[in-house]
Amino acid sequence: MPVKRRTKLKTRMILTLGLVSVLQTVFIGVFAGYYLSESLYNEIGQRALMVAKTIAASPAVIRGIQQRNLDDLNTLTHTLAQTNEALFIVIGDHDAIRLAHPLPERIGRSMADDEGDYGRRALVEGKGYVARALGNLGESMRGKAPVFEPDSGAIIGIVSVGYSVSQVETTVQRYNFVLYGVLGVVLLISILAAVVIASRFKRAIFGLEPEEIAGLFQERNATLQSVREGIIAINRDGIITTVNRAALLTLGLDTEMPVLGRPIHEILPESGLMSVLATGTPEFDREVWLRNRQMVVNRLPMRQGTDIIGVVSSFRLRNELDQVSQQLTRIQQYADTLRSQTHEYSNKLHTIAGLIQLGAYKDALGLIGSEVSSHQALIHLLLEAVPDPIIAGCLLGKHNRAREMGLHLDIDPDSQMTDLPHNLPREQLVSVLGNLIDNALEATRRHTGANGRVQLSMTDLGQELIFEVEDQGPGIPLDVQNRMFEKGVTSKTGTHHGFGLHLVRQFLDSWGGSVTVENLKAAGGSRFTLYLPKTPTGRSQPCPPSDC
Template structure:
């Protein structure tokens, strides 16, 4: 077994199939030889018995046996043996004493002495029978039958006709050589078929060994269960072949359901996997509603050459994708804020250091005081108007970002945002306001250059939280004021734009809010955000 495992799959298949063919043909050959031998024995024995019965029914033979006339019977028996091609014809009386025999010296002796057979079935029971025994003439197949008197019907003697088995052995030997040749030819043919089949089988499994297939299966199973995305695969008939635990959880199916072998339309009647199976066209980032949540799905056809053999689909809840986007956006905002502050304070420190080196200490102190006063005023405004530290920190970071760009972020001193609901996700709010301010700063800087201004006004009066962000950019054409919130739409030709405002609208939709865009008096754009205080 160890040696067999060391061989390649192709070699193993050739060896096993070849040995199987050898054993099968060998078994069939032995059975054929045995059956032929037995059939020939029976045919020769039946012929011997028929000849014996014919001789026993001859009136001259019956009369000579009754007279015990060996001189008459001896030459007749020799002639009959020659005519019937028998090995011998032996005639005996009712006591089993030979009256005719190919060897004259045996005449007068009992037939049972050296013929190795019991004559009682013929002499006592009066029945003809066959026997295979070693007698005085060697191994022979014999047919023995009693001789009945024509007058009384009594048994008066018996006739034994024998045929040598040398002829049978010659026939068996001749057929055995033929069978051996057939066995060898069958083995060679089976070996060729085994080579072809093994080669075809290896191609079907991409040249992999059984151990490699088992390892890949274990790896695939572990991989499917380790990924967080749901995965379902179907075959060419639309029946499920592969699925993982996240697929059941994402689709909200029962935990104990068995999906393997079921048609995809039985589990997911509205699935588009059958469409991909029929058309062969992949589908990416398709949004599908399942019960009370949205799913982002990708579907790819599986192909062997040009033939489609199945479809695999991976999917994930949209809120998880949105959560990842929000986290990335928030991290980017934090990084921008830190970079802005670092860059701004680095410039201010270099300026102060230069003033001190040239002896302009009064100017250095005035700059320090001015910087402290402007920051302190902003901090005081944020502390009084925006008690929430997360939103206040976001606005402070955007203020520093604007100053780094040579712009001014002006917060309306009449702003008030102290009634933020506890259920309102702070990361959503930061992503919404941060994206809108970033867009406003970029639009203002590209259109007006340094010295431009972005204004922010906030109010929590009434049932909604309202944020107004106005820039000094080129503005948005009226026919595009609704399209700018669509995914991928952007007025800029550079790649990578067209996703920030789409994310803003998506986040507002998840918390029941809305955003509008209109033209500002300054020529730029004004974005107004409405967020209901009553969060479900």
Template sequence: MRATWVKTMKLLSRLKLKTRMILVLGLMALLQTGLLGVFAVQYLHQSLEEQIGERALHVAKTIAAVPQISEAVARGDTDALQPISMLLAKKTQARFVVIGDKNGIRLAHPNLEKVGLSMADDEGDDSALALKQGKGYISKDLGSLGWSMRGKAPVFANNDRDVIGVVSVGYHLDRVDEIISDYRLTLMVVIALSFLLSAIIAVWFANHFKKAIFGLEPEQIARLFDEQKATLESVREGIIAINNKGKITIFNRNAIKTLGLSEDTQLMGRSIEEVLPGSAMLEILKTGKPHFDYEVWLQNHSLIVNRIPLKQGDQITGVVSSFRRKDELDLVSKKLTRIQQYADGLRSQAHEYSNKLHTIAGLIQLDAKNEALAFIGQETQEHQELIRLLLEVVPDPVLAGFFLGKYNRARELGLRLVIDPESKMTELPEYLPREQLVSVLGNLIDNALEATLRHKGAGGKVKVSMTDLGNDLIFEIEDQGAGISLHQQQQIFEKGFTSKTEMGHGIGLHLVKGLLETLGGTIMLEKGEEEGSRFIVYLPKIRKA
């Protein structure tokens, strides 16, 4: 039995959704109408029998109450009772009217051969109950004339106390069987129509349902669900989705980890307000306006958050949010920044040395050997002095290489990057990520070079000084630009703010501000000694807890 059931279920799983729904709804209609039909037939059969029995009892009591009948029974007058019983049976459409005396001997019967014989001879006859108890009753018995519903009533003497006989009126059950057969035929028609209607409803519902699920089969949906779950768990960002009631419908393990929750925490079905009080996802449910790259502070970490509304037509059905710790994104960004800075430095050096080689080649072609040698010696001396200064001031190779690259970049632009010879930066702490440090200094120096070039033109200079005396590392970058107004000083660290007209600016100082907050450092802005601006960066030697 179990093997058959398993085989049937496997067979059903191979069918299309529409076919399955037609079969299921059709079988349900057949089962329901079949059960109701059986109940109705049984109930009708019982009701008809009861009605016929009541009619038989009523006729029997009416006949027994006729004075002429009771007098003839008292006399035992068969000749008088026989024709009367036949006439009454015909008038009442009864199958038979049998009259017996107080001993149960038939005085009248449709079959004359039965007259004079005991009523007890019939199988199932219980006339003795009416004769002894003096009460009428109904019974279904198989008598000498077949199955019938009988109504038996006692015949009383004139004093209405002594039972002197019994009247038995029977109605054959053939008519009941005919009525039940007609109803069975009607029931079969109803069952067929119910199945047809169920099939039509199943087709309509299946088409509507498949439209709602984009024409997919249940097995395809299950496979997509498994794929979605695996995809969510493979994504490094935390992901949470809510429905239009603010209840969480989707989340992944990285969301729980990023939010600092216990690994066995179950978020499904919980309110987003319960998990993240004050979440802006509820605001998006109302406005439908997405949030991209929003920075929020949660669980002592800065997160970069994206929130997008889910729509079905014009109706907002939910919101999905992805988020990731900012320090992870910053790490990638800073690595890219460092690579870009190295590439810029190498490009500047290649460009500068290409020009110098052309100059030397020209001097040789002009047979100006002494000038060529002097030029080579001058270039070698300048680089040797710079390298010697960097080795003394900045023994850290990453930072020294960074300054050398920026020096060459400045020369390519026709500017000078001047490093204060009194500088000293020999105590760089181990905790301080070098890529973050060069990202901060690189953005500040690039801005200084651009400001100096725009305002001063070729020949301008940018000064850099640094010291590690005391508890902080201090870096100063001073340009010869046009300066920064008091109003702009309040906005320069905001994301997207820039005084330049070109696209793609307004990010550098915002990134510097964020990096320094991560490192526990600060930045100050003041007017330069001659003109322009001076940025001062303070970084603690000991990492703050």
């Protein structure tokens, strides 16, 4: 079944606006023509009445009626008719008998022979009025006025002044021609305006059809609600125009709360969106506090040309980013551990196999015993000093990684780390400790080559957990020490560096710990000392597992 194609929006707008313009023009034309015609007829009638009243008040007319001087009255009416461009002027006595008329044969006859009321209102009631009637001279607009005797006030006659209806119609047609010509021009301009408006409107909506806009709107809403990050947008007046469910949940707001259309300072006064709206400067990956929650926020101004029309912000709890980073760090550590162990034991197995093939059984047994003894000693130390399996596994992996690099990771046999707080996030601690050890191994290998040593000592005595990592690297210049915990700052070459120590600083800030850096003058290298209070004092404190 073929799909019925819809008329394009531009065509629909042109047809709709054009039809509205035609209807308006026709309505205005009909109304204006009718009103103009009626106004002209009324104006001519009033003109006839005024001329009739003027003639009725003339002393010559009054005297002519009183004396029944027909010659003088006919001469006067003929002159006045020409002067006032009237079709006729008729004068009758109090009995409606014509005393003056353009047609001589009508003189002396009753005015009722061509007028239904023969001027009754004027002769009986003494009132002037306007009437439209068909007489011997054709249809006309007539004004009738009574003639009063000056002394007694008695009605002694009547004056009837008529203007031809054909004259009025000619005038109406002339005015209508101008009127309809103007309306035609207006209609043409309206149609052209409809084309221009439709074209500009179509460009303003990027050439999309209403159905396409509706589909995009639905997609936009579905996308907003499916995104796990919170999203809030405001217009140039600071009014919230867009918000998704994730934003309300992340901020701890009621999801049923009416947020759209309200000022941002009422819902989130510390959002910082108004400052971006004022400055137009975008902000990326800013760590801020919103409603007592630490978040990573992006704020981007929306522009229309050079004008800023609003700001959109996306944000996520920083803990979620930390979890992702920690998971990736753990996976990488596990992969490094397995790879280093595989590589190391593969070499040792090849050596043992070669010794057996050569018949050096004692040497093979000695190598096996040495390996087992060394490995067992390390495992025993870790089991005694660090009963936590996650931290112990991390240290074992770093030990194997050091051996693969041709270095030694020496763990102080007097180390002890048994009093770990239950709410201390092990993954974050492993990430921090692993970063410090990795940096120490890299610095040692670059400076000393093979057989270099990195020393680690740990203690949980007192109210703090203390970790010391010493390397045999070149040391750290003072200017670098002051900014080495900033994001992206690194002494390594290449990309994707400068994040490890930044993560260390983030964890320490959240837990309330600290770290010191010093160069070792005697042996060379540097020492990182990590202090973690057993009771967290930072701004963002993890909750106990039983409460999470």
